[in-house]
Amino acid sequence: MEGAEVLERLNWRVVTIKESKSETPHAKTLVLDVPEWPGHKAGQHVDVRLTADDGYQAERSYSIASSPQAPDLELTVERLDDGEVSPYLTDEAREGDQFELRGPVGGYFVWEADSSRPLLLIAGGSGLVPLMSILRHHQETGSQADVRLLLSARTLEDVLYRAELEALRDKLAIRLTLTREAPPPEWNGFARRIDRAMLEAVGPGPESHPRVYVCGPTPFVEQAAELLVGIGYEPRTVHTERFGGA
Amino acid sequence: MHKDGNAIAGMLMEIFEVEMTTERRTCQSCGQANEIGAHLLYAGAGYVLRCPNCGDMAAAIATVPDAPRITMFGSWSVEPPAR
Numbered sequence: 623m624e625g626a627e628v629l630e631r632l633n634w635r636v637v638t639i640k641e642s643k644s645e646t647p648h649a650k651t652l653v654l655d656v657p658e659w660p661g662h663k664a665g666q667h668v669d670v671r672l673t674a675d676d677g678y679q680a681e682r683s684y685s686i687a688s689s690p691q692a693p694d695l696e697l698t699v700e701r702l703d704d705g706e707v708s709p710y711l712t713d714e715a716r717e718g719d720q721f722e723l724r725g726p727v728g729g730y731f732v733w734e735a736d737s738s739r740p741l742l743l744i745a746g747g748s749g750l751v752p753l754m755s756i757l758r759h760h761q762e763t764g765s766q767a768d769v770r771l772l773l774s775a776r777t778l779e780d781v782l783y784r785a786e787l788e789a790l791r792d793k794l795a796i797r798l799t800l801t802r803e804a805p806p807p808e809w810n811g812f813a814r815r816i817d818r819a820m821l822e823a824v825g826p827g828p829e830s831h832p833r834v835y836v837c838g839p840t841p842f843v844e845q846a847a848e849l850l851v852g853i854g855y856e857p858r859t860v861h862t863e864r865f866g867g868a
Numbered sequence: 869m870h871k872d873g874n875a876i877a878g879m880l881m882e883i884f885e886v887e888m889t890t891e892r893r894t895c896q897s898c899g900q901a902n903e904i905g906a907h908l909l910y911a912g913a914g915y916v917l918r919c920p921n922c923g924d925m926a927a928a929i930a931t932v933p934d935a936p937r938i939t940m941f942g943s944w945s946v947e948p949p950a951r
Contacts, residue, residue, distance in 0.1 A: 631885060632878065632881045632882055632885075667874075667875075667877070668878075669878040683875055683878065724878055725878060727877035727878040727881055727887070727889075728874045728875075728877035728878075728889055728905065729877070729887040729889050729890040729905070730872070730873070730874040730877070730889035730890055730903055730904070730905020730906065731872075731874050731889075731905065840869040840870060840871065841869075861905075861906075862872055862906070863871075863872055863874060863875075864869075864870065864871045864872050864875075865871065866869045866870075866871055866911075867869045
């Protein structure tokens with residue numbers, strides 16, 4: 623992207639939950655009704671603010687899961703046991719409940735479908751969320767860019783959007799690696815932490831100059847980025863989004 | 869554990885009123901230019917942004933209620949919003 627974007631002033635808006643969908647035992651997708659949503663780009667996030675009865679406020683960022691083409695804004699939230707915001711959003715928030723949100727923000731981790739450069743997406747756990755927005759954007763715009771996705775999760779049960787990925791698996795190069803069990807044979811997956819051989823098998827290689835997006839817990843992203851640069855990917859083409867502690 | 873400058877895109881927009889994560893900053897120590905979103909972000913009482921190449925400080929942000937205050941280091945290239 624070039625230069626500054628035209629963006630309206632960043633305001634908090636009150637949004638309403640239209641639907642809360644279970645994705646895994648620990649994650650939910652919230653379908654939101656957002657008044658005057660200005661639209662977003664694939665890969666962006668929003669800030670969410672909750673206010674307690676005593677006025678105490680907690681603010682967190684959540685990646686947008688829906689594509690820019692989707693009719694509703696969707697956030698996928700993974701429950702963190704010691705979290706201040708996520709347990710409310712995953713366990714307590716119901717259809718019709720409201721909270722404050724501002725955005726979209728984060729132009730750095732964005733992919734736009736006008737690029738035909740190959741695309742390599744690498745996700746650790748719920749790091750899949752912004753990459754799913756990118757993958758959906760790729761599909762819904764009929765992009766001809768060569769896209770590959772490598773998803774690392776603990777178990778099959780932890781895989782977000784599993785049915786959707788299974789439906790896309792035969793059409794797109796989607797590879798799964800599980801770190802605590804073996805993936806079912808139809809996945810043709812891996813059963814280990816990411817390593818150099820796995821990234822080389824997923825490709826596309828550095829010679830085809832793909833744009834690379836890596837998202838997940840900080841140790842996962844550090845490991846993946848180090849491996850990618852070691853293989854020869856240009857560091858400036860490797861976009862990272864770290865969540866923090868795993 | 870550190871994150872990326874992209875994570876505070878909302879706070880940076882609150883301060884600058886433009887999308888900052890795609891703007892570039894040249895480090896005063898190593899001379900490398902990197903997008904703000906690619907800088908390393910450390911959270912504590914406030915936030916510290918560091919150069920992803922050499923780790924030198926790029927910004928310190930104090931998050932006092934309702935008014936984040938930023939102290940910047942190095943050379944930041946910021947374009948006004950398109951009209």
